[in-house]
Amino acid sequence: MEGSIENCSTTNGSTDSLEYDVHKQWPTPHAQQAVKTWSRLNKLLTQRLVQIDGESLDIATVIALARYGCHLGLTTNPGLRVRIESSVNTLQTYLSNGYYLYGVNTGFGGSADTRTQDLFGLQRALMQHTQSAVLTGVDTQSGSGHHEYLESHSMPSMWTRAMMLIRCNANIRGHSAMTHDVVDTIMQLLNHDIVPVVPLRGSISASGDLMPLSYVAGAIQGNPDIFVRVGGMSGTAKIMTAEQALSEASIKPIVLGPKEGLSLINGTAAAAAVATLALYEADQLAIAAQLLTALSSEALFANNEWAHPFIAAVRPHVGQIEAAQNIRNFLHGSRMMYGLEQTKDRFKAGLAQERYALRSSPQWLSPQLEDLTSAGAQLNVELNSTSDNPVVNVADNDIHCGANFQAAAVTSATEKTRLALQSIGKMLFSQTSEMINHDLSNGLPPNLAADDPSLSFCLKGIDVNTAAYVSELGHLANPVSNHVQSAEMHNQAINSLGLLSARKTMESVEVLSLIVANCLYTGCQGVDLRTLHRTFLMKAEEPARQMLGALLSAEDGSEDFFPQFWKTFEAAWYHSCTLDAAERCERSTEALLTAIVLGVTITGDIKVKAIADCHQTFSDYVLQLYLSHRDGFFQHQITPNYLGKGTKMAYLFVREHLGVPFHRGLIEHPVANSPCGNMLDGRPKKTIGSWVSKIYEAVRDGSFYSEVLRFLDAK
Template identity: 70%
Template sequence: MGSISPALAYDVNHQWATPHAKQTLNSWSKFNKHIKAGSILIDGQSLDVASVVAVARNGVGLALKEDENVVHGIEASVQTLQGYLSKGFYLYGVNTGFGGSADTRTDDLYGLQRALMQHTQSAILTKEDKSDSPSGHEYLESHSMPSAWTRAMILIRCNANIRGHSAMTRNVVDTMIKLLEQDIVPVVPLRGSISASGDLMPLSYISGAIQGSPDVYVRVGSRKGLPRVITAEQALGEASITPIILGPKEGLSLINGTAAATAVASLGCYEANQLAVVSQLLTALSSEALYANNEWAHPFIAAARPHQGQIEAAQNIRTFLCGSKLSYGLEQTKDRFSAGLAQERYALRSSPQWLSPQLEDLLSAEKQLHTELNSTSDNPVVNVLDNDIHCGANFQAASVTSATEKIRLALQSIGKMLFSQTSEMINHDLSNGLPPNLAADDPSLSFCLKGIDVNTAAYTSELGFLANPVSNHVQSAEMHNQAINSLGLLSARQTMAAVEVLSLIVANCLYTGCQGVDLRTLHRTFIASLRDPARQLITSFLPSEGWLAAVEHEFFDSFWKLFEEAWYDAAAYDADERAHKASQSLATALVVHANRIPAIVSIENVAEISKAFEALILDSYLVHRDTFLRKPTTSEYLGQGTKAIYLFVREKLGVPLHRGLIEHPVAGDKGGNKIDGRPKKTIGSWVSIIYEAVRDGSLYAEVFEFLQAAGDVKGSNEVKGSNGVH
């Protein structure tokens, strides 16, 4: 072979960049700073995804930055419009009709803005959407948006309208901010926007709210968890907020933008990025459960094919595994004589290559959304510098659709990878010696995580369906005026659904991974604890004279290797039969080394020692298993990152190692359906606890606190020391 190109060389002390992880960590840090500060200032230029999430989900306050340029820009745009109208000019949406009706003209400028609301406030809300408490209807989901989405919409529309291009008076923006201050959230229909001339319909309900419409409804007090649903007219009266009368163009400026699509997309993007980082940690955890050969994560492999996402994924996985005693392959000296798989299956081995484009696409998607968050998505657009107004199509949300479809496809790819890893851990034919269905007790009567395998397949199939593009389903609309439209909000909604489904897969994979590393540690520590008693037993049966120390050592090492393989090969059997099958390895070793044993060992002697060894295995295993199940030592064997997430699940969430059939709650249980003082739960209930930690962000906090403590992700420094015992 020729020499390696200098471009492919790498330095073991070099620190690769990890742009996606750093960006995600930075966004999470900003989010927490906003919560601590309690409010954010908007200036039309510096809004980001973290700010949107903080306002939408955590009640962070909103205020206009009292900057001279911002305030002047708002006033100047209104003056420019007034100058236009004073000259008798016709201007779209100000004294003309809308869309395909733009050939009409009117002198009733205020009436025209009301007419805009008339035709856009046209979507479906049911009486259940307007009630204080959920009803027993059988609709799959509400017909109204979650309040968090609406709060994000208000924030984003305010940020766009203060950029000095919308001819909107300060009072309108201030009134929208007052809605958030008073925890008044408009009830906005979920469906009906094609995100072409902006998200006209959803935004029109926000417009109706600040106008105090008696037939637009709002939720008051939703941040406290017990909202009242009343009319906008009543809510504004109670809060002493003066209803807005929309001036020329102000109705159009409110609704002719991408705020709804961008709001939902931003919320989805925030969680998608976090799920992507967690998927790399779960890959590390899965590799430990499978006691994997992690040679595939070596930095040279990524350096030889230097896609940034591949370099980053491999590096992050190495960091999470640093210090692990349950994986190998990254050490300087490799065992090329080992039995079994020479390399891991694709779900682990190709994970850096698989994740690479997903991480790159997620970065690209967030960049698109960041631009959209600080853009003027309006029409017409006021140019105060040239004292002119331009008609265009900045409301077309194709960039948002492009971002969300990249996000959704990335989520699907991540989900497929995690499903494959989860299934590999549960399937004893693929798990490198773990018991079937990861049952801690006898597998003949405990099917433990079999249901998790099936459920994860269902989630993965749904995620695959959601990954289908939305943009190719465009229908010509509005008198064929909106012949091409982005469907940005629809795509963003599907992306939020994909976030939810992938979160289910992550919960399943994390539960499975924790069970897997527990059982891997159980069996590895059992084998380690059995070694000396086994040596003593064999020595007591075999001749003590005539052995060369080196020969005796060689015999025992050869036998012990056979025993380990036999123990893991018999993982599908109950403890007694597993012990019987594994004990046969001793007879095999005695036959193989018969010519080197100093005295003849009779068949009877072989049978006797094998039987004694079988009893030793079974008795030792049952005692060790009972002790381990009560107090697992798993965390001592995990990598730094995987240990953090394992302890989060086991200690902070209180989700225990599942011991098998004894865990299942039944009516009339004499022990009160408790085990060691804790409640017995179905497997689904335990996994649900993890899922809720994914969605409420507490799991992400654990991961990012680890990354912060670790500092910049270390390149291949950890390659030298990440392997453990074989």
């Protein structure tokens, strides 16, 4: 078959003497960073332990603890405890001199003009005013019934675990004047799988994420009106009060000393936590989008000249070079596309170049990959930063008031990430629509129906709900940072809304994952149908040649014209994709025989009559051959033999690992008392949505991503 890109390269003859081999490997910073994070995460999951030192926390460590429940410990560096104790001693010296210090013996925010000598009471007062957000009975009671409309108002425990980890890492840096006991107690909660129930809304991420972190502070204090989830990682979470949970785990409640309450809550940990979790999945989705672009191009049997490295080399944006290379890697070995081979067919009929959704995908993805890489760099800095106020300077024996809690850097990362996700979703929707729309799909049947299109509309619903997802994604892409409201007596006149932006970015991750699932389901259906029809045409070619041999004498030169005749049949076959099988075979045969009449010099009425008589015979034969071939293909898809190495990996993951089958049409639909039964070849029939849901879960739980990263890691 045409279009293999194996062992092909071209050379640029310009004076720069660069060789543009389609398989030459260039640096791929976004993919390399993703592979590095994935590899480190796998190592941490083997160890089941993560350690922090205040300096080297990374995304993989956050994921390992937050999503997979790894235990937390401190590094054995003796200097770590020294710097913690030194910051506490510096504060005590400061206070012994009778100095006033914000949040230690003064009021908070716009009330900082007050003074007090009750240092412990001040920290309790801080908790009192910040523990003020809404939780419902759904959040605070185990197993009790609630009105359906009264939804949860708490963060997922995964978010809270990440927040607790990041706050611990910040507080051990030696700038917080927090005693070792406070950090140890937070770590004990994590290692006993005791996770505070934290309200979802109420933080503007200025003066830090005061409200969310105050519920963590309340938990380590054993507050009887602060609630925790216990045992969530084992799948049997119980909700109880912090007081009860600490008692059952034999954990001593903390009494917050001077500045310790402020050190706990005056920071960006909540915003940074959700942003980190969102970015981890956003990186996965960006790489999946490049794989899906490759898969879509195979379903469309596309001209992939647009992925040639020369195009990116002469407009050398890092992201464009990377996207084109990754797509070529996923397509390597494909027999379902063309345009990257050394010798091109410059007389090929049809579109001279692909439509924008494929052809400009490297250019479209380029800034998205660069922005995601930039967002990762920002968050890595934030994970190892001191975001307190005031901050202790042990070296100078001084304490400084500033605004490191302002989470604008986190907001910048999440705004970029969310806009990137929207752009990726728009591209994937366009590609998916091209596969489903027979006017754009290069001959695939309408709605990618494998049976007769008059009664099967297969993926039409996928087209519609993907549009709904893209619309929602577009709304979510709107910036959050321009909605700042002055707060807290106009003290917090500018505030980052970092947590809110991160939450919306996590929503975007969820919606784009739905689009990716739809596109992956569609792409697998598309390449199956492409393989079905191309292999059928291959099988029908020799019988057609024999028919011409019997119909026409050698002197007519029919053999010389046969390739042209057969191209006519192939074109007619794809052009008539909207017809049911019987009519499609008749129309295609008619086109073939018409071409024969017009293309071969024939003498005598007998041969003309023979051609006419042949029409029905060959049409019937083609129909039986097609139905037989289709039935065989339904039982055993040979599609992997024609796919690129990367797209084959994705296809087999869907078909074999997840068990999502090639959709055969109307016979697949489960209905009570169906005349065809509700089992098909030993498997239950399911709605299309149920099959897509399996893919969505694999996208979200990371199993699909692991396959893709394993492939990239081997390159």
